[in-house]
Amino acid sequence: MTSEQKGARILVIDDEPQIRKLLKVTLQAHQYEIEEAATGEEGIVQCSIAHPDLVVLDLGLPDMSGMDVLVRVREWSSVPIIVLTAKDREADKIKALDGGADDYVTKPFGMGELVARIRVALRHVAKSVQEPILKFNELIIDLAQRSVMRSGERVKLTPTEYDLLKLLAANADKVITQRQLLQQVWGGHHSETESHYLRVYISHLRKKLEEDPTMPKLIVTEPGIGYRFVTPDPEI
Structure with missing residues (x-):
């Protein structure tokens, strides 16, 4: 793992305690710092307070659509957002990407794949300073x-x-x-x-x-x- 990724702060917005626990244990093992939110509103607040380096966002939240969270966060932040979705329709993935998501992972997902997508997203941010x-x-x-x-x-x-x-x-x-x-x-x-x-x-x-x-x-x-x-x- 590169130095800019080590210790990166990741905000997990998901209403399923088991998913949050799994992500927290696995991602902490990869030396990431984890913040959690169980609702969309809490996630938006956490995003503004914790200033995470990356957000893992579930689209199926109890208080609002994950798409609404995505749109609201994108109004003021360019933080990388990886969407977790149980919806595997192309239209849903396209809507999320067009709405500002950086990537998506379909449930059920392998932790290895998610960690790889996180590394890529963080690496992209590290390179995002415009080079000629x-x-x-x-x-x-x-x-x-x-x-x-x-x-x-x-x-x-x-x-x-x-x-x-x-x-x-x-x-x-x-x-x-x-x-x-x-x-x-x-x-x-x-x-x-x-x-x-x-x-x-x-x-x-x-x-x-x-x-x-x-x-x-x-x-x-x-x-x-x-x-x-x-x-x-x-x-x-």
């Missing part, structure tokens, strides 16, 4: 020059391809929904035709950046939801 150059092993994106290098060679991208790559890479390891991509790259309202364009442009990027475009490891699809730029393991 993004480096992912042999892939280098120079934001100031709007240039992309792969294995020392310039990658020729169209303006739209570059804008898509920049948005995905700047939010590495986060799920970006199709709607978010369309709005930020194409702007305004979008149609089914533009949704098709998105798939085409993602395909073009994979052909230019992936070792095997048919089995992408860098730009992966979150079925029915969107895409995730995966930070590659450091080269040894």
